[in-house]
Amino acid sequence: MTSRGGRVRTSSNSLDPNEDPVSGLERVMSNSNLEQVARLRRRQEEELIFNRQIAESDRTDSHEALSARYESLNYEISENRLYREAEKKPSHQITLWQISRNRWFVCFLIGVFTGLVAAFIDIMVHYSKDIKFNWLLKYLISKCGEEQRGTTAGCMWTVMIAWIGYNCVLVTIAAILVIFVAPIAGGSGIPQIKCYLNGIAIPEVVRLKTLVSKAIGVACSVGGGLCAGKEGPMIHSGAAVGAGISQGKSYSLGIDFGLFREFRNDRERRDFVSAGAAAGVAAAFGAPIGGVLFSLEEGASFWNQNLTWRMFFSAMISSFTVNWILSWFNGRSGWLSWTGLANFGIFENKDYNIWEIPLFLLIGVIGGCLGALFNYMNTRLTEFRKKYVSSKLGRLFECLLVAAVSGFLAFLTIFAIDDCQPIGANPTATSTQINQMWCKKGEYSAVASLFFQNPEESVKSLFHSPINSFGVTTLIIFGIEYFLLTLWTFGISVPSGVFIPALLTGAAWGRLFGILVERLFPSVTGIDPGKYALAGAAAQLGGVVRMTISLTAIIMEATKDITFGLPIMLVLMVTKWVGDMFNEGLYDSHIDLAEVPILGWNPPKMSRNILADRVMRKDVVALERRERVSRIVEILRSTLHHGFPVVDRIEESPYESLPDYGRLKGYILRSQLFKLLENRIFEEEGSSNTGLPNDFYECQDDDDQMKSLTELGLTQYDESCWLDIEPYMHPHPHRVPLNTSLPFIFRLFRGLGLRYLFVVNDDNHLRGVITRKDVARFRERRRNHEYHVDELYISES
């Protein structure tokens, strides 16, 4: 039989100086209160469905829900007895030093590998374009001969069909990778990374198979001529590299290298993911500072100097790596002044004057409106797609359709617009065979040069070409087409970013704006439409993504220019103000569509009178500090909760449907209970506990890793044993009284990255639990110029 002595000894060893003399030892738990919990749960679910029906009839908007399937990351340390005793060991000093050294080493590796992945993507895109231009088209065009536009319509058709066919093949590869291998790899990846950094466990977002699908997929979709950027996917790739390297193992491959075990928890992984995301931005734009700011602006809530510094290190190493590889690839090995992947060239004329400020403000307003329009239309389109294009084949077909239409429209535009310019008039434009084929000898088509080159190159020529390089009609048609194609492309099942397409659209209308200004004020010299193209590009992108300081830094670093910093900031600021009057940023819209319980920067306004007893969930299942294994198994089987509070006694309450819980003593994660059961850390016949691995307190809460209950193979004998939870639980979880306000709770969650917050009454008795979803469902809305707090329902899907 269980020796009481052992139990008492444990109790007197307890770290809690307020050890309650009344412990629930003697009470044998019946399962009746579990049944009560289940009953209450059912009733609550019925209420939920009812409320949902009300809510649905009431709703003005169609995506006012939060999905229950997203869990929080475990950012908190379980400070249990093992954790505290680990510090007392002499080896802990060495561990501290090792951890600190390994963090830097991992950040170095993240930088190198992110750089390698980015360079790989870039080189893949280069070759796919190379095949298209130098092999496929050259062959076809040489067959057609040097005839003039229109005369060889038949031949043109062949070129076009070959072109579109090649694009479709690449896009099919990208779509198959996304649809059948890693669905999370679709789109830009920035919304997912933003949610992850916000503290939400997005399933599979940082897996190796996601990384591979993303890297190959984006090379194919960009190479396949879609209106898609490779920058967003590079950021996602960086984040996946960060997670992968820091864990020293791969779930996708099932390989465990046994490295960096100390980083195998959500907290450390999230830090490395933020470093990886920064490295991704740094690789994509040659912008290490912009990368760090991106990670901070989009994700981190707590600015930690050490973490920031490591992020910066990763970003820097990643820039170095990309520069090195590309300098080698471009035949200038070792020349590190290379300029990153998205290189927008250097402005020669850097002057601007005070009277141009109102013009920049106007560009900001236009960008804000166009960005808001883009977001509105794309959100509607995504909702439509969610409803009607949900089958795998349907999605694949849509990708092919987009690829075909993109290619077709390009050819159509070139046929329709006659914008031939003499070769050499524009030193920045490269005149290839493809853009000469529709013009007379010695001329090239400006339209074709926009459509048939890398989008980055097109941005560059819009920024730096001499004043008359592009006709007004060309810019109007190109801008509208690119706007619509980007709109359609963002959200189909291929990896595709929105940065470069938005910049390109903006550069087109910005340049148009510059030309108009030049025609309106012919007396003023020195008006460079390239400057306005830059402002327009910033405005369009800012209007779509609504980033501020990080976007400014990225654009400044990518253009290698600081002089235009001030006007760009001004444009981005006005853009954000104007855009925010209409709707939220593209990434935030997509996060809302995915029903992710993201926490914003500030608590909702007008929520002071929403108190903890309204926010919390009452259907909490608690454990005592010493429980029969059978009850634990029953609880694990009957609930899906990921963490359980531990109280000092549980009493049946005759009046309430839920048991009356005693004082809050701690909490334990589902995964920790599993590990305890798996290692059979339960007492019987006075046997002492078998040791647990030292890193038990850093227990992962990863569903994939967790065996099913039946796999544990617990016998009836096992189930009759007692489990002493106290040494393994977190002994002082965050708690608030029942009268705590929502803003206070919000700041706790946001400032500390909480997963669970327990609500206690005045006597420290457990009354409820608050999770991220409970906080996130209160949303601030503005209707008729007044702020309101809406309460979203939590959908079970």
Added chain:
Amino acid sequence: MTSRGGRVRTSSNSLDPNEDPVSGLERVMSNSNLEQVARLRRRQEEELIFNRQIAESDRTDSHEALSARYESLNYEISENRLYREAEKKPSHQITLWQISRNRWFVCFLIGVFTGLVAAFIDIMVHYSKDIKFNWLLKYLISKCGEEQRGTTAGCMWTVMIAWIGYNCVLVTIAAILVIFVAPIAGGSGIPQIKCYLNGIAIPEVVRLKTLVSKAIGVACSVGGGLCAGKEGPMIHSGAAVGAGISQGKSYSLGIDFGLFREFRNDRERRDFVSAGAAAGVAAAFGAPIGGVLFSLEEGASFWNQNLTWRMFFSAMISSFTVNWILSWFNGRSGWLSWTGLANFGIFENKDYNIWEIPLFLLIGVIGGCLGALFNYMNTRLTEFRKKYVSSKLGRLFECLLVAAVSGFLAFLTIFAIDDCQPIGANPTATSTQINQMWCKKGEYSAVASLFFQNPEESVKSLFHSPINSFGVTTLIIFGIEYFLLTLWTFGISVPSGVFIPALLTGAAWGRLFGILVERLFPSVTGIDPGKYALAGAAAQLGGVVRMTISLTAIIMEATKDITFGLPIMLVLMVTKWVGDMFNEGLYDSHIDLAEVPILGWNPPKMSRNILADRVMRKDVVALERRERVSRIVEILRSTLHHGFPVVDRIEESPYESLPDYGRLKGYILRSQLFKLLENRIFEEEGSSNTGLPNDFYECQDDDDQMKSLTELGLTQYDESCWLDIEPYMHPHPHRVPLNTSLPFIFRLFRGLGLRYLFVVNDDNHLRGVITRKDVARFRERRRNHEYHVDELYISES
């Protein structure tokens, strides 16, 4: 008599659903437990003195204390009933909108005024130099005639004495402003701003008189030829502007404009101060992104996107303002591409190669060592100064001595080193009469051009001059002299920054390094010593201040160059690594010397087993929810605590020297109690409470504003009344159990900016209180490669 009904009504209106039925109403508080508290306090103080003696005999370092005089800012909102009811009023919606609009408006004003102050300082420095060079020296030199060096020794003496005399006059003005008007205006101001942003109320740091003394003082000390920069003081000025404008009133002048009442609390003010600091950096270096990063790296613990964006806005407006004024001042009105105050020119040759990376790493190592040496020597010097140069006259005399020695050394060096270069060999050097006077006709002295021009200009010529512009001896002597003079100057009683002097020292040895590299590898072409001067400047400054990402951004923005971003980052990173092996940054050393309870970024290592009952103070004085006025007056008179917990009952404990406190119900600030007494919000004869101003919950805790107790003029009759505290207290303060670990407490303080954290036992009974000082006194130290936690004592001075 007091109506019990009223009391009960209040009780049933309480927001707390767990209202305790047993309240301490009937008990009339005797003052005996207060006496007990005083007795315990005395005993604790005796223990403290004893411990201190032990500690002092034990200490290896002489500044291991924290001063008790620094209080925390009130970053938390007192969510009392008034606060909650304010939201229910219809006017609250309008207030919300107004607050949001006014925040932007105030940030705009902060930008404009910070820009104006910075431009004022710059123009003042310009004119003081103008007087010196174009008036004083021209006159004297013309009197001496065009003789050669050495022949007119007597005349040289006249020039030197006049020069030194003029410098001394200016430095005297600066010193008098600091010593007699605003002592806090001395030094760079960055340590003070760092502490303020960390959440510590540094007295008078952001007052108008500090701003005026700082602005005029720094113009005088820089104009007076000290080795001092104007950038640090500009940042401090920006912070003071931020605080001043946002409060809409001035303590120094005693004027209240009645504006922006909604921002009159520590939380809002701190946000505006961070915006002001960012604007200060932006004005000083033309670096808005660097400014925002500076504010974040040095101060903010919580990255809030909205706040960051407003900081960015202020920084941008401030840059604009400075550019506009200076473009006008320099005769190119409206030409906004002006380059900020610290303009280091543009590098023509931007290439660097992979084999140069090890050289940059080496520069980083040298910078780290030199910076650590600088910090060590300056810290020792400051300790010496604190002990032996503490009188006002002594400090004034030291300032004059530094001014005289600086001037004398400059002349001495010019006499000693013969480094005459033909005029025109160095296009960046301006050859004025003063630097031609020691050389032959058609030549100028390179040494004189370093000493006798703006330090910013000297940095510029070290960066951009052709390879042979400065002799090796010149650079060595100049570097050593400047290093030592800067060391001496930083810490004397004048406003003086360390940025530009450190950059200049670093540029000197960096250029020297470049020349050595060029001589070692004569076969390699394209080695530009200017590039190494830039790296050296970054390394020296990084070694002294140990900033990373913000410094990188500042240097990149100030040099208007992004290509060298990567090497600069590398240099700064190595510098910080190397420097941190020896000691901490200059600002942190000075903060430690001032015994300020600053909280670092991470909790101390090896502190998991330090629990709340060791961290907390037990001599806590609590109130009941309803107290006699006489007891409150007694408490306010006998303690200096700035906040008091409120409990549901206080019982004399026969065994303990302290009373036994009941359940924690809330807390109230000293200033709130004062305001309640001042407004006579106490009940007698059933009279209802008179209304309080709406903003009562945003009560300031400002000692200057607070009247003394006797000024309140409370009669004996008043003191017999009862004060109902409950509606005015914060009803759900942060609380932790007794077994909470220090890292957990640390993260609460750091993440949420707490001022008070209450420690409760298992029944939610109050057992102690933790303040910032109690957390900050645990410091991580490394001895013999092992981490230890030291416990500093709290000095009462």
